[in-house]
Amino acid sequence: MNNRLKVLRAERNWSQAxxxxxxxxxxxxxxxxxxxxxxxxLPLAFRIARLFNASIEEIFNDGHE
Amino acid sequence: MMAMSEDRRGEDRPAxxxxxxxxxxxxxxxxxxIGAVIGAGVAVLEPGSDTDVPVVALLxxxxxxxxxxxxxxxxxxxxxxxxxxxxxxxxxKANNLLMLAGVLGAVLGAVLSLGAVxxxxxxxxxxxxxxxxxxxxxAIAVWLLIVPVISWHWHRSIDEHEVEAYKFGGIxxxxxxxxxxxxxxxxxxxxxVPAPETMVIYLAVIGLFGAGWFWRRxx
Numbered sequence: 001m002n003n004r005l006k007v008l009r010a011e012r013n014w015s016q017a018x019x020x021x022x023x024x025x026x027x028x029x030x031x032x033x034x035x036x037x038x039x040x041x042l043p044l045a046f047r048i049a050r051l052f053n054a055s056i057e058e059i060f061n062d063g064h065e
Numbered sequence: 066m067m068a069m070s071e072d073r074r075g076e077d078r079p080a081x082x083x084x085x086x087x088x089x090x091x092x093x094x095x096x097x098x099i100g101a102v103i104g105a106g107v108a109v110l111e112p113g114s115d116t117d118v119p120v121v122a123l124l125x126x127x128x129x130x131x132x133x134x135x136x137x138x139x140x141x142x143x144x145x146x147x148x149x150x151x152x153x154x155x156x157x158k159a160n161n162l163l164m165l166a167g168v169l170g171a172v173l174g175a176v177l178s179l180g181a182v183x184x185x186x187x188x189x190x191x192x193x194x195x196x197x198x199x200x201x202x203x204a205i206a207v208w209l210l211i212v213p214v215i216s217w218h219w220h221r222s223i224d225e226h227e228v229e230a231y232k233f234g235g236i237x238x239x240x241x242x243x244x245x246x247x248x249x250x251x252x253x254x255x256x257x258v259p260a261p262e263t264m265v266i267y268l269a270v271i272g273l274f275g276a277g278w279f280w281r282r283x284x
Binding site: 015017018020021023024025026027028029032033037038040041044 | 150151152153154155156159224225226227229282283284
């Protein structure tokens with residue numbers, strides 16, 4: 001699944017570890033989500049969306065428009 | 066949401082004299098406790114030894130408790146830690162528990178190995194030969210009473226990415242066990258191979274589980 005997490009994180013000048021702290025996950029988890037190796041659960045996707053004040057669809061894209 | 070300034074508070078704080086002194090004290094207690102356990106094991110193994118096994122077992126239990134207490138103190142002090150990356154409380158707890166389990170495993174392995182080596186076989190730990198009860202009983206107690214508690218707390222602290230990695234390693238290990246064990250058993254019954262070795266299968270399964278888990282979590 002494609003996502004804009006890395007871009008959104010960079011806009012706020014956060015490291016992966018800092019984002020992990022805000023989401024209560026590890027730096028490895030943030031890296032895995034950013035690189036598409038781990039698709040977040042729905043609860044984590046909602047946490048991410050709330051943190052960036054965006055909808056889930058604005059951050060994650062499954063390739064089907 | 067936790068503020069970054071709050072999380073970073075104290076990250077670069079230099080180790081104070083009190084912290085260093087406490088770390089040295091805990092380290093010395095740990096070393097003495099390990100030495101006591103090894104010494105007790107060797108004393109029981111000595112040919113012609115008339116050591117009172119229940120008393121030695123009690124002393125070993127006290128030494129293991131002291132070792133665990135000093136390990137806990139070292140984990141809290143973290144004298145080895147430099148500037149750290151920001152980490153959520155749950156992630157930090159999971160990492161600390163994983164480290165504690167690793168140290169505990171290393172201590173257990175060392176104590177068991179040294180207890181077995183004195184039987185004049187360098188690979189005695191991985192054989193089916195007899196082992197001294199004074200070494201084995203505390204090891205089993207730690208394995209069955211302490212490690213499950215650490216594991217339970219660790220499972221309550223990990224995030225979903227770690228859960229997925231753990232499941233990946235677990236499934237790979239389950240498949241290895243499910244395929245290898247009956248094949249070895251059947252081959253043994255046909256007279257093709259020696260009898261199945263429980264510990265060989267266990268080590269292979271745990272090895273694959275660990276490799277799969279760590280590969281999945283860090284790829």
